[in-house]
Amino acid sequence: MAELPGFGLYVHWPFCQAKCPYCDFNSHVSTQIDHAEWARAYEMEIERLGEETGERRLNSVFFGGGTPSLMDPQTVERVLSSARRVWSFANDIEITLEANPTSVEADRFKSFFAAGVNRVSVGLQALNDADLKQLGRLHTADEGRRAFDIARAVFPRSSFDLIYARQDQSLSDWEAELAEAIAFASAHLSLYQLTIEPGTAFGDRQKRGLLRGLPPDDLAADMYEMTQQMTLDAGLPAYETSNHAQAGDESKHNLIYWRGGDWAAIGPGGHGRLTLDGSRYATETPRSPKEWLGAALNGENPENRTVLSQEEINEEAVMMGLRLAEGVEAALIPQFEEKINNINGLAESNLIELHDGRIMLTAAGRPLLNAVLRELLV
Amino acid sequence: MTDLNHIRNFSIVAHIDHGKSTLADRLIQMTGTVAERDMQEQILDSMDIERERGITIKANTVRIEYPAQDGQTYILNLIDTPGHVDFAYEVSRSMQAVEGSLLVVDASQGVEAQTLANVYQAIDADHEIVPVLNKIDLPAADIDRVSEQIEDVIGIDATDAVQISAKTGVGIPDVLEAIVQRLPHPEGDRDAALKAMLVDSWYDPYLGVVVMIRVIDGTIKKGDQILMMQTGAKYKIDRLAVLKPEMQDIAELGPGEIGVLTASIKQVRDTRVGDTITHEKKQTATALPGFKPAQPVVFCGLFPVDNAEFEDLREAIEKLALNDASFSYEMETSAALGFGFRCGFLGLLHLEVIRDRIEREYDIDLITTAPSVIYHVFMRDGSMIELHNPADMPDLTHVDHIEEPRIKATILVPDEYLGDVLKLCQDRRGIQQDLTYAGTRAMVVYDLPLNEVVFDFYDRLKSVTKGYASFDYQMTGYRQDFLVKMQILVNDEPVDALSMMVHRDRAESRGRAMCEKLKELIPRHMFKIPIQAAIGGRVIARETLSALRKDVTAKCYGGDATRKRKLLEKQKAGKKKMRQFGKVEIPQEAFINALKMDS
Numbered sequence: 001m002a003e004l005p006g007f008g009l010y011v012h013w014p015f016c017q018a019k020c021p022y023c024d025f026n027s028h029v030s031t032q033i034d035h036a037e038w039a040r041a042y043e044m045e046i047e048r049l050g051e052e053t054g055e056r057r058l059n060s061v062f063f064g065g066g067t068p069s070l071m072d073p074q075t076v077e078r079v080l081s082s083a084r085r086v087w088s089f090a091n092d093i094e095i096t097l098e099a100n101p102t103s104v105e106a107d108r109f110k111s112f113f114a115a116g117v118n119r120v121s122v123g124l125q126a127l128n129d130a131d132l133k134q135l136g137r138l139h140t141a142d143e144g145r146r147a148f149d150i151a152r153a154v155f156p157r158s159s160f161d162l163i164y165a166r167q168d169q170s171l172s173d174w175e176a177e178l179a180e181a182i183a184f185a186s187a188h189l190s191l192y193q194l195t196i197e198p199g200t201a202f203g204d205r206q207k208r209g210l211l212r213g214l215p216p217d218d219l220a221a222d223m224y225e226m227t228q229q230m231t232l233d234a235g236l237p238a239y240e241t242s243n244h245a246q247a248g249d250e251s252k253h254n255l256i257y258w259r260g261g262d263w264a265a266i267g268p269g270g271h272g273r274l275t276l277d278g279s280r281y282a283t284e285t286p287r288s289p290k291e292w293l294g295a296a297l298n299g300e301n302p303e304n305r306t307v308l309s310q311e312e313i314n315e316e317a318v319m320m321g322l323r324l325a326e327g328v329e330a331a332l333i334p335q336f337e338e339k340i341n342n343i344n345g346l347a348e349s350n351l352i353e354l355h356d357g358r359i360m361l362t363a364a365g366r367p368l369l370n371a372v373l374r375e376l377l378v
Numbered sequence: 379m380t381d382l383n384h385i386r387n388f389s390i391v392a393h394i395d396h397g398k399s400t401l402a403d404r405l406i407q408m409t410g411t412v413a414e415r416d417m418q419e420q421i422l423d424s425m426d427i428e429r430e431r432g433i434t435i436k437a438n439t440v441r442i443e444y445p446a447q448d449g450q451t452y453i454l455n456l457i458d459t460p461g462h463v464d465f466a467y468e469v470s471r472s473m474q475a476v477e478g479s480l481l482v483v484d485a486s487q488g489v490e491a492q493t494l495a496n497v498y499q500a501i502d503a504d505h506e507i508v509p510v511l512n513k514i515d516l517p518a519a520d521i522d523r524v525s526e527q528i529e530d531v532i533g534i535d536a537t538d539a540v541q542i543s544a545k546t547g548v549g550i551p552d553v554l555e556a557i558v559q560r561l562p563h564p565e566g567d568r569d570a571a572l573k574a575m576l577v578d579s580w581y582d583p584y585l586g587v588v589v590m591i592r593v594i595d596g597t598i599k600k601g602d603q604i605l606m607m608q609t610g611a612k613y614k615i616d617r618l619a620v621l622k623p624e625m626q627d628i629a630e631l632g633p634g635e636i637g638v639l640t641a642s643i644k645q646v647r648d649t650r651v652g653d654t655i656t657h658e659k660k661q662t663a664t665a666l667p668g669f670k671p672a673q674p675v676v677f678c679g680l681f682p683v684d685n686a687e688f689e690d691l692r693e694a695i696e697k698l699a700l701n702d703a704s705f706s707y708e709m710e711t712s713a714a715l716g717f718g719f720r721c722g723f724l725g726l727l728h729l730e731v732i733r734d735r736i737e738r739e740y741d742i743d744l745i746t747t748a749p750s751v752i753y754h755v756f757m758r759d760g761s762m763i764e765l766h767n768p769a770d771m772p773d774l775t776h777v778d779h780i781e782e783p784r785i786k787a788t789i790l791v792p793d794e795y796l797g798d799v800l801k802l803c804q805d806r807r808g809i810q811q812d813l814t815y816a817g818t819r820a821m822v823v824y825d826l827p828l829n830e831v832v833f834d835f836y837d838r839l840k841s842v843t844k845g846y847a848s849f850d851y852q853m854t855g856y857r858q859d860f861l862v863k864m865q866i867l868v869n870d871e872p873v874d875a876l877s878m879m880v881h882r883d884r885a886e887s888r889g890r891a892m893c894e895k896l897k898e899l900i901p902r903h904m905f906k907i908p909i910q911a912a913i914g915g916r917v918i919a920r921e922t923l924s925a926l927r928k929d930v931t932a933k934c935y936g937g938d939a940t941r942k943r944k945l946l947e948k949q950k951a952g953k954k955k956m957r958q959f960g961k962v963e964i965p966q967e968a969f970i971n972a973l974k975m976d977s
Contacts, residue, residue, distance in 0.1 A: 010936055025937075192933055194932075195932045217927065217928065218927065220928060221928040241930050241931075241932070241934070242932050242933065254935060257934075257936045265936065265937075269937070270937070271936050271937040271939065271940055272936070273936075273939070284940070316942070316943055319939070319943070320934065320939060320942075323934060349904065366930065367929070368904060368926060368927070368930065370930060370931065371926055371929055373946070377946055378946065378949045378950050378953055
C-alpha cells in the first residue's frame with residue numbers, strides 16, 4: 001500500500017539544442033549559456049529554500065528540462081553538494097537526470113554518475129529513424145539504443161521513454177516496436193501517447209488542419225489497451241497511467257507528485273508544492289530563463305506562491321492519486337456523501353473499485369480518468 | 379410653426395450596405411444639425427447591435443434645417459427606416475408619414491432584392507422618388523449600367539439620378555437641393571381639428587414612453603389634452619419636441635411637421651402605431667385608417683441554461699417587450715428544460731437580435747429551441763388550432779389536415795450562381811413563379827413554405843452564391859400539405875426542444891441530417907448513445923454515438939498539477955452550460971446548431 005510521499009527537489013534546466021514539435025515544456029534554444037552563473041543561481045536558491053524549510057530529509061532530486069544532459073556535470077555536482085549541505089539525504093535517495101540519447105551526451109554519462117546521479121531517464125521516443133525525424137529528434141534509432149546501453153552500464157537504475165499513437169502508426173507497427181522495446185528495457189519504462197498541445201509546432205499545424213495521420217480515437221484506445229497487456233505480460237505493469245516498472249523500481253520522485261508529497265522546484269518555470277508552517281503552497285517561478293536567473297542571482301525570491309485550501313489540496317490529491325494503480329484514500333474526495341450516487345454508478349459500471357477505504361480505477365476505468373474525475377469532483 | 383411650402387418629409391430606401399446610414403450621417407453633418415465634435419458613424423442607430431451588425435432595426439428620425447440656394451430655409455424631416463425584411467412593417471408605416479423617398483443604389487452593386495421590396499412600398503405610399511447613385515468613387519462603379527437597371531427593373535426614370543459618394547461627401551449638396559426642388563411639400567389645414575398620426579413609440583429609461591407623431595391637420599402644443607382615437611386613451615402632453623437627433627423642445631407643431639411627445643404613458647403597449655391623435659375637446663371627424671399590427675411569424679422557446687436564472691430571464695423579456703410590441707411571449711414549461719418562454723418574432727433576424735440582447739445586456743445564457751412557424755391544424759370536428767409549438771401537436775387521430783404558411787420569395791442573383799439557387803429553392807419545396815433577367819443578373823421569384831426558410835435558408839443562399847445573392851420575401855397565405863411532427867430521441871429519451879414539424883417527403887433526410895449533426899455536437903459519454911429521429915413511434919433515422927474509450931492525459935507531473943486544477947475549475951463552470959437529458963449532457967450550442975443543415 002501507499003507509503004509516505006516524502007520530500008523532493010526538482011531542478012529545471014531550460015535549454016535544448018532544438019525544440020521538438022510536440023513538446024510544450026518550458027524549453028529554449030540558446031548558444032550562450034554561462035554555466036557557472038547558472039550553478040551559482042541554483043546554489044543560492046537551494047540556500048534560500050533551506051532556510052525556509054529548515055531541516056528535512058530529501059528523498060529525491062530530479063533534473064528535468066529542457067535537456068539536462070546538456071548541463072555541465074560540474075553544475076550537477078554543485079547542485080547536489082549544496083542540497084546535501086542544506087537538507088539531509090535519505091539513504092536510498094534517488095537522483096535522476098533526463099537525457100537525450102545523442103553520442104555527445106552519452107559520452108558524459110560517467111561524469112554525471114561521478115557527480116552523484118544514480119538514475120537516468122533516456123528520451124528514445126521511437127525505435128525507427130523515419131518516426132524520429134517526424135518527431136523532430138536529433139538522434140537515430142541506432143544512436144538511441146547505443147546511448148541506452150551505455151546508460152544502463154553506467155547508472156544503477158535506468159529507464160527510457162517512448163511516444164506512441166504517432167502519425168501513420170498502425171496497431172501492428174506499435175506492437176512490433178513495443179515488443180522490441182520490452183526486450184531491451186531495464187526495470188522501468190515510460191510509454192506516452194502522443195498528445196497535441198496548443199502552442200507547439202504540432203498544435204499550430206493541427207489548428208491549420210495540416211496535421212495528418214493521427215490515429216482515430218478508437219485506434220488510440222486499442223493501442224493503449226494493447227500496451228497495458230504486453231507490459232503486464234512482460235512483468236512491467238503500469239503503476240501509473242503511462243509508467244511501467246517491476247515492483248520496487250518505480251520512480252520515487254514522480255511518486256511524490258502523485259502521492260501528494262512536498263517538493264521544491266528551482267529553475268525557470270518550476271512548479272512546487274511546499275508545506276510551511278502548516279499551510280500548503282503552490283509555487284511557480286517565472287518561465288523566462290533570463291528573468292529567473294536575474295532574480296535568483298540578486299537573492300530575490302523568484303517564486304509566486306498561492307496558499308491552497310484544504311478542498312484544493314484534496315482535489316489535487318485525487319486527480320494525481322487516481323493515476324496510480326494503488327489509487328487514493330476515498331475520504332479525500334470532497335463532499336464524499338453528496339458524490340455517493342456517482343461513486344456507486346462508477347463502481348457498477350466497473351470503472352472504479354473501492355476497498356480498505358481506498359478508491360482505484362479498474363483496467364476499464366484507467367483510460368477514462370478524466371471522465372471519472374468529472375463524476376467525482378465536478 | 380413652419381409654412382407647409384418650407385417642409386419636406388422623406389425617407390431613404392436602400393439595400394443593406396448601400397450607404398443609407400452614411401448618407402443620413404452626411405446630410406446631418408453638412409447642414410450643421412449636429413456639432414462636429416458630437417458626430418459619430420451611424421448616428422441615428424442607437425443600439426449596439428445596430429452599430430455592430432451595420433443594420434437599422436428601429437426607425438429613427440431627424441429634423442434638419444437647410445438654407446437652400448433659393449435663399450429660403452427649409453425644414454427637412456428624415457425618417458430612417460430598417461432595410462431587413464423582418465422589419466418591413468416598420469418601413470411601411472414610416473412611409474405613410476412622409477411624401478417622398480430617396481432611392482439609394484450602390485453604383486458598383488446595382489439593384490438588390492431589398493431595394494425592390496422597399497421601393498415598392500414607397501410607390502404604394504404614392505411617394506415622389508429621387509434616385510441616388512452612391513459610391514461613384516469606387517473603381518467598380520458603373521453608373522450607366524445601374525441607371526439602366528433602375529429603369530428596367532423598378533421602372534422609374536433615372537436620367538436625373540443624383541451621383542454621390544456618401545463616404546467622401548461628393549454630391550451631398552445636390553441631394554439637399556433635389557430634396558427641396560423635386561420632393562413635394564406636405565398638404566394640410568392648420569385651422570382644422572387636430573389630426574396626427576402615431577408613427578412610432580419607444581421606451582426611454584429617463585422619459586418613459588416617447589411617441590413620434592406626424593401632424594396632418596391642426597396644431598398641437600405642450601399641455602394639450604389629447605385623445606388616441608383607437609385605444610380611447612386620454613393624455614396631457616408633458617413635453618413636445620423635435621429630434622435633431624437629440625430632443626429639442628418646441629412650442630407647437632403644425633400640419634406637415636414631425637416631432638415627438640411624452641405624456642406619462644407607462645408602456646409602449648399602451649400605444650398603437652398608426653393610431654390617430656386628436657384633441658379631446660375638439661375632435662377630428664375622420665380617423666386615419668390605421669395599420670395592421672405586426673404579427674409574429676416565427677416562434678421558439680427561450681430557456682435559461684441555468685434554471686436558477688428563470689426570474690432574471692422573465693425580467694429581461696418583460697423589459698424588451700415594453701419597447702417592442704411586435705415581440706410576443708408566454709411562459710412555457712418543458713420536461714427537459716424546465717421553465718422558459720415561448721416567444722414570437724417577426725423573422726429569424728428579429729429572433730437573433732432579441733436573443734443576442736438577452737444574452738449580452740442581461741448576461742443570461744440561453745437555450746433556443748427549434749424555431750417554428752404557425753401551422754393551422756384543422757380538426758375532424760371542424761375546429762382549427764393555431765399551432766405555435768410542435769410539442770402541442772394534437773393526437774393525429776383527431777386531425778383532419780394541416781396547413782402551413784407560404785411566402786413569395788424574390789431573389790436577385792448573378793447568372794453563374796443561378797443553377798445553385800434554383801436547386802436550393804427546389805430542395806426547399808419551392809414552386810418557381812418567375813425568372814427574368816436584368817443585365818447580368820437573374821431575378822427569381824419562388825413560392826416557398828415559410829418553415830423551409832426560417833432555419834437557415836438565408837445562410838445557405840449566401841454560401842451557395844458566395845454572398846452575391848439578395849433575398850426578400852412576403853407572406854402570401856396558407857396551403858395544405860402533408861406535414862408531420864418529427865421527434866428526436868437521445869439515449870431513448872425524447873428531447874422536446876428539438877421536435878419540429880416537417881414535410882413527410884423531407885422527414886427522412888432532415889432526420890438523418892439532424893442525427894448526424896447531433897452525433898458531432900454531443901460529446902462522447904462513458905456509454906454509447908443512440909440518437910434517433912422518429913415520427914410517432916416509427917424511427918426514421920438513427921445514429922450511434924459510440925462510448926468514450928480514452929480521455930486520460932498522457933503526462934502529468936509536478937508542473938501539471940496546477941494546470942489540472944484550473945481545468946477542473948473550467949469543467950465546474952462548463953457544467954452549468956450543459957443540460958442533462960436523462961443521463962446525457964447536451965451542450966447549449968447543440969440545440970441551434972443541430973438545425974443548421976449542410977445542404
